[in-house]
Amino acid sequence: MKIAGHPTLSYLPFFHRHRQTWPRCPSISPQPLSGLSSNTLTTSSLTKRVVGSLISINPKTAFQAYLETCVSLLKNFSNQGLAREGRILHAHLLKMGVSSNRYIAIKLLIMYLNCKKTLDVDRILKELGEFDIVAWNCMISAHIENGNLEGARRLFDEMPKRNEVSWTALIAGFMKFGRVDDSMWYFERNPFQNVVSWTAAISGFVQNGLNFDALKLFQEMLESGILPNEVTFTSLVRACTSLGDTGLGRSVFGLIVKTGFEHNISVCNSLITLHLRMGEVDLARMVFDQMEERDVVSWTASIDLYIKTGDLMEARRIFDEMPERNEVSWSMMIARYNQSGEAEEASKLFKRMVHNGFKPNISCLSSILSALASLEALLPGKSIHGHAIKVGIEKDVFIGSTLIDMYCKCGQTLDGRQAFDSISDRNLVSWNSMVAGYSLNGQLEEAKELFEQIPKRNIVSWNTIVAGYVQNEHCEHVLEVFNEMLLSGEIPNQSTFSSVLRACASLASIEKGRNLHGKIIKLGIQQDVFVGTALTDMYAKSGDIVSSKSVFNRMPEKNEISWAAMIQGLADNGFAEDSLILFEEMKRSARVAPTELVFLAVLFACAHCGLVDKGFQYFESMERIYGIKPRGRHYTCMVDMLARSGRLSEAEKFIEAMPFQPEANAWAALLSGCSIYKNEDMAERTARKLWELMEENSAGYILLSNIYASVGRWNDVSKVRKLMREKGLKKIGGCSWVEVRNQVHSFYCEDGCHTQSAEIYGILELLMSEMMVFQNLQS
């Protein structure tokens, strides 16, 4: 609401000093309970308006501003059900002689209605005259705003006379709450059919996702001789946007130009989004540039102009500099940060949004919950959950699905499941999130069971379960699930291949991997970063470093994970020097900075080249140049590096000087160095340290017993083994496997695991005897 002759902000300090001269006003705005529940109408905005009315030279404007202030207050009281404050204001208005002003009277009516003061409602209705249709219509709107559709319908039936506004209010009201059939019942019986009622129905269809029906209704409207206006077109464009039909969008765009509505601000706003959704960034920019006037919606829509070109910084600049922001602008920016993987910034922006008095709605809350999920921030997530319960939206699909994600990413699958169960209208995202949540927390059985129950699976469901098998190291089953997926008719995408290739990498199953590579090329998705990275990794892990390099070199886009895979791959395959050369190349040319993972590969390469000093240089540069705090694994790498090169006392000093508790593997690396370089004293010390750390970790015991075994200390070996048995720790058996006719056959240390082991041993014996015969013949 703009007031003519509104003073500039520089007048404000003056009035702050004289605020007490303003006649006592009933508690202007109730103090917000917390940042979240604050109302958008703040005390300062009211003061500004009152101040404006006082110093305005034009008395007519001042009076208007005064009325508007009262109306804002009434609205505020009405929304919060503050009947007492409302009564005080009513008395004030009576004294000022404006309570009979029709505009004010109607607002008073709505206030009493919302505060459920039926007696006052009846009194005002009588004062206005029972046949005041506007008053009745306002009451209907107020009921609809509160979601009380039956109340609205009752009033509609009771009212002595109805006009086109009454009918349209009901049509739009039912649409707003998803009751399309009820809405159409009134639409068909409406005696006042005009553009507005038709448009209400069309936009209602669009709001409820019935885009095609909206288009059909539009056609019917044209056939019945009613001409569309700018509002009709805005809704129509939105329908095209949701349908994603380029041809349809173009023809509607053509119709708009032909009928001369292309300069309307709302039409342009919807067109910007249409063009952006169709991938026509230039067209969208053209519409935006040619607009004569722009509003919050235009600016908000223009943020995506930069998001489409991948320029998040520029989008943020637009957001910061746009002339006005509302809750949708904030939500949009928060969502974009979250989608770009900048959850931290999203969360910062959310705090600022609440601080600035904006009320986050469902969309915004689900974005922020998603951001908190990736930050694994349980407490803030819980507080948002609490807020959602307080305002009664915890059963919403979007809120519920993001709550599942948030709780599960924080390791709380039970709470996640509770969120899943409480969603009133579950969709595929809810199901997929829950399946993902289970497999993320190692509950693969629960994940499988839930996956089976999904009513209608989509590509994400399949990818989730495939990824679940990979995460939980059931790689041998991944290919079975993948085949099942193919049989179900689902076409795999880059995400699927990324997981399945990871399984092949850990199985070192080169044949399967090559086969998948072929499928990838057939589907034309070999350009994808994730696919390229997974292929590079798979070939490297399977020992085919030539193919690995060739895939890597051909990747049109590389991220930090791609570089890490190649650097690690080279080091693993014994090309440590090449690995370090590649790392230097990455620092020179890549657009991405080295990460923890890359450094781990680099340190590993140094350890295997014996380049201790260079390793130290890299280690030291991690924090100094790149701001990456070395983790336990990096320290272990360094200990290994020193121990391998025989610099045992340095290794021991290094491990003692660590800022946090070392990994068990670090001690094990040192111990292994001790056994290679025969340092009995240090071995004894180190073994004791390892003992202390080895409380519940069977891997540590195994390391220790292996090291004892390697130096022939069999007494100690049996001591360790005995201790393990006492503690109930089971040795994880070694495993080996072969691939025969697309099926992986696994063999474990314990005999007889394979179903055909008897036959296999029979054949083995036969082969052995033949070999013996052959050997005897030769000698």
Next chain:
DNA sequence: ATAGGGTTAG
């Protein structure tokens, strides 16, 4: 009566 914003898999 309208336009701009939301959740899941790698």
